[in-house]
Amino acid sequence: MEASKSMKVQVMYNLSQLYWFFGSLLLFVTLSSAHGQETTKPHVIVLGVAQDGGYPHIGCEKKCCMRAHHSKDSSRFVVSIALVDPKEQKWWLFEATPDMADQLRLFREITKGIYPYLPEGIFVTHAHIGHYTGLMELGREALGSNKVHVHALPGMCKFLQSNGPWSQLVELNNIVLMKCETNAPVTLSESVMVTPFAVPHRDEFSETAGFRIETRGRNYLFIPDIDKWEKWEKNIVKEVDLVDVAFLDATFWSITELPFRNIKMIPHPLVSETIEHFKDSDSDLKRKVTFIHFNHTNKMMWDKGARQEIEESGFSIAIQGATY
Numbered sequence: 001m002e003a004s005k006s007m008k009v010q011v012m013y014n015l016s017q018l019y020w021f022f023g024s025l026l027l028f029v030t031l032s033s034a035h036g037q038e039t040t041k042p043h044v045i046v047l048g049v050a051q052d053g054g055y056p057h058i059g060c061e062k063k064c065c066m067r068a069h070h071s072k073d074s075s076r077f078v079v080s081i082a083l084v085d086p087k088e089q090k091w092w093l094f095e096a097t098p099d100m101a102d103q104l105r106l107f108r109e110i111t112k113g114i115y116p117y118l119p120e121g122i123f124v125t126h127a128h129i130g131h132y133t134g135l136m137e138l139g140r141e142a143l144g145s146n147k148v149h150v151h152a153l154p155g156m157c158k159f160l161q162s163n164g165p166w167s168q169l170v171e172l173n174n175i176v177l178m179k180c181e182t183n184a185p186v187t188l189s190e191s192v193m194v195t196p197f198a199v200p201h202r203d204e205f206s207e208t209a210g211f212r213i214e215t216r217g218r219n220y221l222f223i224p225d226i227d228k229w230e231k232w233e234k235n236i237v238k239e240v241d242l243v244d245v246a247f248l249d250a251t252f253w254s255i256t257e258l259p260f261r262n263i264k265m266i267p268h269p270l271v272s273e274t275i276e277h278f279k280d281s282d283s284d285l286k287r288k289v290t291f292i293h294f295n296h297t298n299k300m301m302w303d304k305g306a307r308q309e310i311e312e313s314g315f316s317i318a319i320q321g322a323t324y
């Protein structure tokens, strides 16, 4: 009698442990899938996908931009991503775009306000208008921020330091320039590290950086602007293979896109050229290629059929607001 009673107690104890285990598991899964990815681990949120001129584009009355001119749901912000470290409760912004104020609001909405309003630091690739002019929002005329870290390569730092109005941000300590060196990792927290590298691009005012983001979890590549993959010293296929998600320059779909401009003066890898580089890659590798930085003329921005075509051929398209 005594023995069976103690067995009963043991069975009940085991059962309660089992309930506790599955209960915790359910809670973990619920929390983890809040944004489609595990948001308890470091992750990236896309805050913008358009080329520097934004979408809709100034002066464009063609099919590509008409709907976006009339509907906020169809418009998109300029290319930008947020890197989030939930453990440290910190985040970093990549690119200070002309849409930065809206993008800070979007980040706050997506993360339900649990992170500081301003990022711990801003990484800037280069001195073309879509990538740094949002810094003006941090100045005396707007937010008047205090010592926001801006990480950039030496030429970009020099450009900001020696040209107004950016120089005033430095003088007033609205921003602090954190000079990076190519291929020298910047450790941001126990779980997150960013390595800048140089890529060939029209370097009118500064050199151009790409960033490799390594986390305790997923790794990312961010190359929103590059002239041509062939001009780069590295092999794009191998570089993509080393990460989980690669955000790559998809400015133009085809060479006929800008009939009134010489497209050779503004070189970018055409989407078809990038696809060609990966023609012998397996489906896992292709899926990592996540196109971003769309010009308004690129039909991947507004044509469902074109987007479907890309996805059916195994590649991915960056979605504003999505977690990676």
Ligand SMILES: [Zn+2]
Residues within 6 Å of the ligand: 051, 052, 128, 130, 131, 224, 225, 293
């Ligand atoms: Zn750009």
Ligand SMILES: [Zn+2]
Residues within 6 Å of the ligand: 057, 060, 061, 062, 063, 064, 065, 066, 296, 297
């Ligand atoms: Zn347009």
Ligand SMILES: [Zn+2]
Residues within 6 Å of the ligand: 126, 128, 201, 225
């Ligand atoms: Zn550029």
